[in-house]
Amino acid sequence: MNPETSPLTSNFEVYVSKDTFKFNAAHFVAFQGYRERLHGHNYQVGVRLLGRRTLGADGYVIDYGNIKAVCKTVCKELNEHFLCPMYSDVLKIESDDNTSTNIRITCQDGSSFSFPKQDCAMLPIVHATTEEIAIYLWSEILKGLNSQYLAQRGIHTMEVTVAEAPGQQATFRWEIPQQARQA
Template identity: 50%
Template sequence: MTDLTTQFSIHLAKDTFKFNASHFVAYPGFRERLHGHNYRVAMTLIGSHEIGRDGYVLDFGCVKSVAKKVCKEMNEYFLVPTLSDVLKITIDEGGDSYLCGQCEDNSDHIDKKLKSTHPGTVTIQCEDGSRFIFPRQDCLLLPIMHSTCEELAIYVYSQLLKGLNRDYLESHGVSAMEVTVSESTGQDATFRRQIPSREENGEAFDVSSYITKSPIPAMPCSIESEAA
């Protein structure tokens, strides 16, 4: 007889679950310097008191394939928190532009319009007056407010859920998932929640719903010299 108090889960933290990216965290009254991390991702999928007839909670191979794809899509970008409440972000998706140049007969008093493709830019104006301009193709626009490990874990969770498919998870009795994003050894954040229903899917990944509206308390320590 099956013991209903038991529960199965699987945990994956492979060396291939990684991505390199640059970012800075900004919130009212504070902005980090631009820097980067070698991020790593791990996940735990919580099943039921039974495993499938195939002997699995889920096939490791399927989960690994999806996780590697998610990490690859985040690799070597500047992470842009498009929902930031302190950064003014202007996105130019690019298009055709025209440059002036000499005519073929070198009569430089006559302008010839040379058509070129403008790759686009992302301009970020910061609260402290700093201004950054990045090539659009080097930026990953994310539906988060801060590019912290906590909010990146929410985003990675949403992408893993999309890749694994809710129906597939439900058919295997997976009820919850936990995602950990690490920015360096011993420094990580974890997001855990039940697998959202179709009705609540959009709300489940609205990062603002997880952020308190309370004032930011003063820190009891200085972080100006913190490097990693």
């Protein structure tokens, strides 16, 4: 069967989830009228890439090693940190200045926290939910894998799954923006 015309080689899906795609982090979810207690999870991450074309000359849609390297790096950046939602609409997040060693968070209910700055992962999200963490990780993994490289490999969609506990996970799937694939 000719691999260039075979329908068996026109659509691919690659999924990678390893024990090393993990991070342990603290967080709490806060929204209008509600704040969870501060707690932590042992998060697990998985990545799925979808493409429409034949396999590359090397026989891969993408080398698993590329995905593993990027995911390990992204997870390591969050490991053993407090996940701070920088764009929260109910938390006041501040530090005195660039030399301050602490991040102060004041909640809508009047409670407050002070964390060492180096222990905080300042994330561009509104809520520290698994769903928004999945969106953030999607963006960071896309940067690491390089959208142009993915386009060259025929990959058009990426999905990132984040589990905070067995049986509790969120998946974010989004087509890689066309302009990112052409940049």
